[in-house]
Amino acid sequence: MKRILRLMLTAAGPYAPQFTTTLRISVAAAFVQAAAYAAFIPLLAALAHDPVRTGRAWLWIGVLAALVTVEGILRVREAAFTYDHWHLVTQATRLRLGRTLRSMPQQELARRAAGDLTSVVGANATMAATAISALSTLFVQLVTVPAVLGVVVVALNWRLGLVLVVATLAALPFVRQVQKRSNAGFRQVNEADAAASDRIVEYVQGLPVLKATGQAGADSPRLMPVLTHQHGAQAAANRSAAMPVACAQLVVQLAVVALAAVGAGLVLDARLSVATLVAVVVTAARFAEPLSLAATMTKLFELSEAALSRVGDVLQVRPLPVAPGSTEPRNFDIRFESVDFTYAGQSETTLEGVDFAVPERSLTALVGPSGSGKTTITKLMARFADPQSGVIRLGGLDVSTLDPDDLLRHISIVFQDVYLFDDTIRANIALARPDATEAEIEAAARAANVHDFVDRLPKRYDTRVGEIGSALSGGERQRISIARAILKDAPVVLLDEPTAALDTESEVVVQQAIDKLVAGKTVVVIAHRLSTVVGADQILVVDGGRITQRGTHTELLADAGGRYARMWSAQLAARDWHLPLHHKQ
Structure with missing residues (x-):
């Protein structure tokens, strides 16, 4: 995440301060959201008590309402960047890419294929802006909410908390596999897309020659190999992460079942109330849902990382240095x-x-x-x-x-x-x-x-x-x-x-x-x-x-x-x- 965040800040350019502020708001909103889920535990405990603790129940309902209201306000402020700055970040990124291309040494510019640069300025810049404006806040939510809820469960009952910790540790290797395979796969997809874009430009411009030599059409040897390679790269990227994603989701779902089983044992031993168990299971479901979604979304994050890397690669090209003492030539020999x-x-x-x-x-x-x-x-x-x-x-x-x-x-x-x-x-x-x-x-x-x-x-x-x-x-x-x-x-x-x-x-x-x-x-x-x-x-x-x-x-x-x-x-x-x-x- 540090690598992706660094790339996001590079791509955000002049909007990096607003982006950083939005991330802080997103973290705060995620904490409030997790706290709202945690408030269900004392609320259910008050309602399940015999007799019902009406005063405590209304107190926690009030706390829950306040937390939901605060989260809503924070989400509105968070969304402002997504909806108000997405197009601005896209425009600013493309303008910065344009300035970089303008100042890029001609030797470096000639080394890069036209289709490759078209992909960077077009699709990659759009994906980078999407990652900055929407995916970043989603990632914060998917990580922060389970973390806070996990701490709450551990504080409530260390045995139940241990189940969630073990499940998380068991799921992490699969998530890392998804990251590793998706990162490599989407880099290959980006390279294949750039090659296909470049060859399509060449095909269109050279169509008269291709027609004259009988090389035009669906089976054109100038076009079909790169399109076939592009299709293969896309299919391979999709297949490579499918099994790790399924395994990670299975581990998370089994964790909820294990939590319920352990909790039931504690209830039978009279070391946990039924109401508390119900509250913990509900909380654990909210713990598991973001983790399960994160395993699926990892592919999208890695796709974003690949786009951010390509944009960053161009933005980091330095222009030719200008030594101090620049003056106007007085003659032109x-x-x-x-x-x-x-x-x-x-x-x-x-x-x-x-x-x-x-x-x-x-x-x-x-x-x-x-x-x-x-x-x-x-x-x-x-x-x-x-x-x-x-x-x-x-x-x-x-x-x-x-x-x-x-x-x-x-x-x-x-x-x-x-x-x-x-x-x-x-x-x-x-x-x-x-x-x-x-x-x-x-x-x-x-x-x-x-x-x-x-x-x-x-x-x-x-x-x-x-x-x-x-x-x-x-x-x-x-x-x-x-x-x-x-x-x-x-x-x-x-x-x-x-x-x-x-x-x-x-x-x-x-x-x-x-x-x-x-x-x-x-x-x-x-x-x-x-x-x-x-x-x-x-x-x-x-x-x-x-x-x-x-x-x-x-x-x-x-x-x-x-x-x-x-x-x-x-x-x-x-x-x-x-x-x-x-x-x-």
């Missing part, structure tokens, strides 16, 4: 100084001893084979991660002294794979500057060669682009992303081969848009087509995580045996490739 970098979970170094400078208002191209480290270099420039050793500077400042959000205000990034949100063209362009005027948005669109095709659409800038921009062509999506970058007007521009996947006509239009974007900026471009960067101020050849060559296009071609010259020759040869005119059978 970039420098790498002996940078080494290895991705988390990998033993092979991605970058080793990378050292170069990008002068302000210049164009630097990164070229080299796939997997050589080019994209990693640009990610480190944007501080999506920090190197294990070495320093990266912007305007002379170590980027580790800059908050990632502040750093990214100075950088525009145009990716090869454009992501547009299912919103209007206007909203997607204005993403970089939500306060931009209509005139500024249109000016950026004109500069990026967006305005002409938008002007032909029925709703113009209010046209929705579809999920991930599916209603537009690749070239149109890329031009919108460039318009977004133009509107941002950042002094540093990073381009990850923005024309690689475009046809020749689209490439020309997009290249014209890029020319307007990079004018007067510090530009770093990843290039696969060397013909697009022959005019770069410097070209860095990246191979095996190192800078193996640097210079202008002419200087690098002069080294006939160098990597760049070989790449240039290979691309020239590829231009002459063509399909055979006649296909021989």
Whole structure:
């Protein structure tokens, strides 16, 4: 319970003080409830006395009424948190998760599957809020009421109390088994749910490809294995705890029978009155009911614990540290100084001893084979991660002294794979500057060669682009992303081969848009087509995580045996490739 309580306090966030107060109220209400049940013992004793002790009976009826009234008031205050704060806790938890995801290092974010994070922010956050608002108070009641009633029975007759103590000790191993099996089972269910969610997202997005390859439908090999695994995990979690729950409930019920038997023996020996025995048996039933229910509810508590753990796991991810002394860069040159970098979970170094400078208002191209480290270099420039050793500077400042959000205000990034949100063209362009005027948005669109095709659409800038921009062509999506970058007007521009996947006509239009974007900026471009960067101020050849060559296009071609010259020759040869005119059978 300490572990779950700690997770609850973490998930409660800003509402932790109200949650703590509610738990105290719940404990008080449980004590009052137990006291009300205990009041039946002297009440029945007064009524069973010969003659009836009327005065004592009315006294205990009054006490019982007072206790019930106090419990009702406390329960109303307890319920206020459940009904007034449940949705607030849910909202606050999701907002905190959103802030954590926003500040999470990109390397850590990329490690987590989209479906997994969807489950955490969706179902797990809801379950965590439910656990905080409702299950926590239920747990307090299920534990506190039997404990108090057990003490009352022990005080009344130690022999009867001993029966309850022994029964409780006998039931605990079964309850622990339920906890252990349910905890492991529901963790597996959560992982299976996350995997299924992620694969469903992939299935929907990749449906055209799956149809084309005959892999769509009920027996899709991309979807069915994870759904089968999910079903198996759910069934296993339900089955695993069934026997311990039944055993725990059986022990509790047998305890009531044993209590009645022992009590009957004491009555026959004239060491206990019949009225007291009846009162004790009624009290024991109230003792047994919460314990029996607790054995069943343990599965739900462990399900909550699994959800709380997943929410807590995300909330505990720390953002990239910001060293003291943060200031604004005065210029926008970039420098790498002996940078080494290895991705988390990998033993092979991605970058080793990378050292170069990008002068302000210049164009630097990164070229080299796939997997050589080019994209990693640009990610480190944007501080999506920090190197294990070495320093990266912007305007002379170590980027580790800059908050990632502040750093990214100075950088525009145009990716090869454009992501547009299912919103209007206007909203997607204005993403970089939500306060931009209509005139500024249109000016950026004109500069990026967006305005002409938008002007032909029925709703113009209010046209929705579809999920991930599916209603537009690749070239149109890329031009919108460039318009977004133009509107941002950042002094540093990073381009990850923005024309690689475009046809020749689209490439020309997009290249014209890029020319307007990079004018007067510090530009770093990843290039696969060397013909697009022959005019770069410097070209860095990246191979095996190192800078193996640097210079202008002419200087690098002069080294006939160098990597760049070989790449240039290979691309020239590829231009002459063509399909055979006649296909021989």
